[in-house]
Amino acid sequence: MPENLDNLRHSCAHLLAAAVMELWPHAKRTIGPAIENGFYFDFDFGATKISEADFPALEQKMNELLKSWKGFERHELDAQAAKKEYPDNEFKHELIDEFTADGSKVSFYKSGAYWDLCRGGHVEHPRNALKHFKLLSVAGAYWRGNEKNKMLTRIYGTCFPTKKELDAHLHMLEEAKKRDHRKIGQDLDLFTFADEVGPGLPLWKPKGTTIREELETWAKETEKKWGYERVSTPHIAKHTLFEISGHLPYYKDDMYSPMDIDGENYYLKGMNCPHHHMIYKSSPKSYRNLPLRYAEYGMVYRYEQSGTLFGIMRVRALQQNDAHIYCTQEQAEEEFLTVLKLHEYYYNALGLGKEDYYITIGLPDESKRDKYHGDKELWNRAETVMRSAIEKSGIRSVNDVGGAAFYGPKIDFIIRSAVGREFAISTVQLDLYMPTRFNLDYTDQNGNKKLCAVIHRAPLGSHERFIGFLIEHYGGAFPVWLSPVQVALLSVSDQHNDFVLEEARQLKEKGIRVEVDSSSETIGKKIRNAETQKIPYMIVMGEKERTGGDWQVRVRGKRTAKGEIKPATQKIMKKNAFIRRVQKETQKRSA
Numbered sequence: 001m002p003e004n005l006d007n008l009r010h011s012c013a014h015l016l017a018a019a020v021m022e023l024w025p026h027a028k029r030t031i032g033p034a035i036e037n038g039f040y041f042d043f044d045f046g047a048t049k050i051s052e053a054d055f056p057a058l059e060q061k062m063n064e065l066l067k068s069w070k071g072f073e074r075h076e077l078d079a080q081a082a083k084k085e086y087p088d089n090e091f092k093h094e095l096i097d098e099f100t101a102d103g104s105k106v107s108f109y110k111s112g113a114y115w116d117l118c119r120g121g122h123v124e125h126p127r128n129a130l131k132h133f134k135l136l137s138v139a140g141a142y143w144r145g146n147e148k149n150k151m152l153t154r155i156y157g158t159c160f161p162t163k164k165e166l167d168a169h170l171h172m173l174e175e176a177k178k179r180d181h182r183k184i185g186q187d188l189d190l191f192t193f194a195d196e197v198g199p200g201l202p203l204w205k206p207k208g209t210t211i212r213e214e215l216e217t218w219a220k221e222t223e224k225k226w227g228y229e230r231v232s233t234p235h236i237a238k239h240t241l242f243e244i245s246g247h248l249p250y251y252k253d254d255m256y257s258p259m260d261i262d263g264e265n266y267y268l269k270g271m272n273c274p275h276h277h278m279i280y281k282s283s284p285k286s287y288r289n290l291p292l293r294y295a296e297y298g299m300v301y302r303y304e305q306s307g308t309l310f311g312i313m314r315v316r317a318l319q320q321n322d323a324h325i326y327c328t329q330e331q332a333e334e335e336f337l338t339v340l341k342l343h344e345y346y347y348n349a350l351g352l353g354k355e356d357y358y359i360t361i362g363l364p365d366e367s368k369r370d371k372y373h374g375d376k377e378l379w380n381r382a383e384t385v386m387r388s389a390i391e392k393s394g395i396r397s398v399n400d401v402g403g404a405a406f407y408g409p410k411i412d413f414i415i416r417s418a419v420g421r422e423f424a425i426s427t428v429q430l431d432l433y434m435p436t437r438f439n440l441d442y443t444d445q446n447g448n449k450k451l452c453a454v455i456h457r458a459p460l461g462s463h464e465r466f467i468g469f470l471i472e473h474y475g476g477a478f479p480v481w482l483s484p485v486q487v488a489l490l491s492v493s494d495q496h497n498d499f500v501l502e503e504a505r506q507l508k509e510k511g512i513r514v515e516v517d518s519s520s521e522t523i524g525k526k527i528r529n530a531e532t533q534k535i536p537y538m539i540v541m542g543e544k545e546r547t548g549g550d551w552q553v554r555v556r557g558k559r560t561a562k563g564e565i566k567p568a569t570q571k572i573m574k575k576n577a578f579i580r581r582v583q584k585e586t587q588k589r590s591a
């Protein structure tokens, strides 16, 4: 996100807080950062309940106050003076204590009659810059994201430089809402959650599992062609493995507590890499063996705070389209470039164009160097190789400071759904560090031992996140090859049921996924039901079909560039021609 957009949105958070304090003087302010696509501000409103119904009054007050906001004026206060500004606000006191622990002063920023504790990062001319804002939603949020702390009220909003951009964003949000993957997932019977199983642990129903398996088959076929071999590994491992990898302690917060097996601590895996490294190490390798590419749709388990869980997009158990490439350092750039091309192949096949995806380059935040591990020289070398490959690929890229993994720089592919929302879907990494930890070596032409380079990649992300994206992208109207039900046969009356079931059996034999509606509903209702299920083909079957007549096939409308579905059309087809059409679309994986 460009810095000026961050400043714009954080400035707007000040404006929101100012309006809140005018309307509810007893509310306690806490923090209000810019976030992706907007900002929020957390308040403690005491016993008062705030809802979206309060937004018009709040927005009106914001507009009113904005007239007097000429700039952001910086002031410095010592701890005692700063606390006086917030009598009875334990949240601000906690922050002031932290910021002044070393005896330093804190900064305040004043605009109009409002001022607040703040590190800075604002627009210069708020009166003009903040005109195009909108409050979006209210949610509960724990103070500092900790479930043991008090629940606060979070107000989300957004702000754009121009009205046009704001309107486009609001339109996108509305479209995305209509395609909420949680609702479509339920309507199409794809997945469910159960209290007894636990939050963040999706249960995939038969129709959702069909989509997963189609994706997995596609990945397996593709990876085979691109020179990968498949491996399989267990879901748990002894602590020793994660000590070598450095996941303990660097990644510990994302992992679950260990279980005791025969007096040793075992952990659920949060990543597949350490297991794959052990397969690499299980036999000596020569330069002739490289590159080696191990692929696995591996299940991993990661701790996510309950408040951040979101449908199947953010979960605690996920299955990744994972692979690790072991190559010489000289081969690294070419291998990396090939991985970028593999991403392009997948995304293009799904109908995404070059303008629909780009790369963010995750770099370390130098002010938090203790979060990262390893030799700086290795970091720099990895970054140089990755940048060179990205340049050759011609894929757009932007820098993301603070986005590195704990053991090296990484890149993320961001893809855009048909309604314009962006999803971080896949991470790729050139890793020169794990080979030093695991001693991943090979013998070169001269008989010397050398460390290899490892590339981590997962173009289709996890099934969970990727299918969440596909649901929004297609609005539930999946292409034929991914549709859980490809053909609906609708029986005109009870006396045709046996014949329709027999036709269905024959289609299934040809590998077509078919569903029969033999209920006693009217035919109009049956058609509407099949339409809500977004089934690509439906055929009403009665006397004419039973006596061998051509099939009148109702074909789901084509998808427009914006992802909308055009009205259905009718096609008269011979049975065999219809079967061939569905088979061909499935085999070709037509978008």
Ligand SMILES: [Zn+2]
Residues within 6 Å of the ligand: 010, 011, 014, 109, 118, 119, 120, 121, 122
């Ligand atoms: Zn500020």
Ligand SMILES: [Zn+2]
Residues within 6 Å of the ligand: 271, 272, 273, 324, 456, 457
């Ligand atoms: Zn990995």
